[in-house]
Amino acid sequence: MTYEITRRLRTGQVAERAGVNIQTLRYYERRGLIAEPERSLGGHRTYPPETVTLLGVIKAAQRLGFTLDEVAELLEAGRRGHPRPDLRERAIAKLAEIEHRIADLVTIRDTLTQVVAARCDSLTNCTCADCPLPYAELAEDPPR
Amino acid sequence: MTYEITRRLRTGQVAERAGVNIQTLRYYERRGLIAEPERSLGGHRTYPPETVTLLGVIKAAQRLGFTLDEVAELLEAGRRGHPRPDLRERAIAKLAEIEHRIADLVTIRDTLTQVVAARCDSLTNCTCADCPLPYAELAEDPPR
DNA sequence: GGTAAGCCTGTACCTGGGTACCGGATTCAA
DNA sequence: TTGAATCCGGTACCCAGGTACAGGCTTACC
Known part of the structure; x- marks a missing residue:
């Protein structure tokens, strides 16, 4: 060979x-x-x-x-053959982070769905009843 | 008054x-x-x-x-009193975008969950059986 | 009317993950 | 051996969404 x-x-x-x-x-x-x-x-x-x-x-x-x-x-x-648990620990932490981001996006999605359902027509002067826009006090952070 | x-x-x-x-x-x-x-x-x-x-x-x-x-x-x-449908259309498009991002994050979450469950211990030399890491060919884009 | 707080413009810098361009040096194949 | 392709280091730039700073002017209050 x-x-x-x-x-x-x-x-x-x-x-x-x-x-x-x-x-x-x-x-x-x-x-x-x-x-x-x-x-x-x-x-x-x-x-x-x-x-x-x-x-x-x-x-x-x-x-x-x-x-x-x-x-x-x-x-x-x-x-440098770190003891052990590093990746696992970090993955767990990252998992929590991702869950958080998903939760934020789900909130955003739900509000957007309401905006669409309510037939909102303007950001500033929406004429629809029960406009969800003023209540878009959603996730604290922009969605990145 | x-x-x-x-x-x-x-x-x-x-x-x-x-x-x-x-x-x-x-x-x-x-x-x-x-x-x-x-x-x-x-x-x-x-x-x-x-x-x-x-x-x-x-x-x-x-x-x-x-x-x-x-x-x-x-x-x-x-x-400038645009006809009407602008916000609604955009919200619908944005909704699709958000859904896509959620889907990506869910894939990431699931893979991370597997990494944790499999007790992976290293990025490069994981010794766990059925290591999911090499298959992390997930979402095409980094999660932003 | 003095003085501190507030505001002005312009410019530079920040994060994160790269990408582009330059002039010059090296490597490779014919 | 020569010419094309590749690579070098250094620096600057890109995106988004801001933030910071310097040096000088204005405003507000006592």
């Missing part, structure tokens, strides 16, 4: 395989999400192929609602 | 009554959300008291998920 040597990749190759912009790669490096890679003699970055996987993990975590700072911490914790 | 003359308010008074920052007031003026008010001889803005109400409307609309640009358009439409 022949083993293929896992070659180092250059910036553009990593970016393409991971589906991200080259600038994003350098941005993540600055943010501490990916380690500073080795360089060629001329100073070009050369990445191990696992970097592509790592970028996938980062993107997945982002889709779970973690910020880049949070992802960086999670990766850092994992890197 | 005596009628109280509704006095003009100065910037700080409007800001305080509406619960917004003074800078925000000027920002909204630049964005076209509130009209340019009359000025005192010395150049200070003097607002009619209705401005406070208007700011409340703007904040309510924001809480319903409308962007400032959208609010500005809605107000503008209302101002």
Whole structure:
């Protein structure tokens, strides 16, 4: 059997395989999400192929609602074999956060539904009866 | 009976009554959300008291998920007695948008729940069986 | 009429997650 | 070996929705 040597990749190759912009790669490096890679003699970055996987993990975590700072911490914790419970704890906290955001959006949805049902026709001078607009004192925060 | 003359308010008074920052007031003026008010001889803005109400409307609309640009358009439409259906149409569109965001967040919530239930312990090297993390190919967009 | 509080314009900065552009250096394939 | 493609660092810019600051003028109250 022949083993293929896992070659180092250059910036553009990593970016393409991971589906991200080259600038994003350098941005993540600055943010501490990916380690500073080795360089060629001329100073070009050369990445191990696992970097592509790592970028996938980062993107997945982002889709779970973690910020880049949070992802960086999670990766850092994992890197130096942090005791254990970090990810789980954070996921629980994030879960609460997401639930909260869902609740806010549901309130917004319900009020919008009322606005539509009541046939409101103006923000400032709605002529409909029982206009729900003045009572739109909903979620404390804009929905982000 | 005596009628109280509704006095003009100065910037700080409007800001305080509406619960917004003074800078925000000027920002909204630049964005076209509130009209340019009359000025005192010395150049200070003097607002009619209705401005406070208007700011409340703007904040309510924001809480319903409308962007400032959208609010500005809605107000503008209302101002020059736009035919009718503008707010209603927009509310319907916004409703769809909100529903979509809720759906995304629900997907995220469910995956996070799985992560917690599976006792995942690491983003990159989770040792739990049936780890849901690699399948976190969820919503296309980060949750904003 | 003095003085403190309030307001003026203009500009810069903030968060979060990137993206774009520049001039110059390097790498790769023919 | 040469020319195209790629990459380098540094800096500036994008979105939204504001917020902050500086230096100077106005207003309000005693």
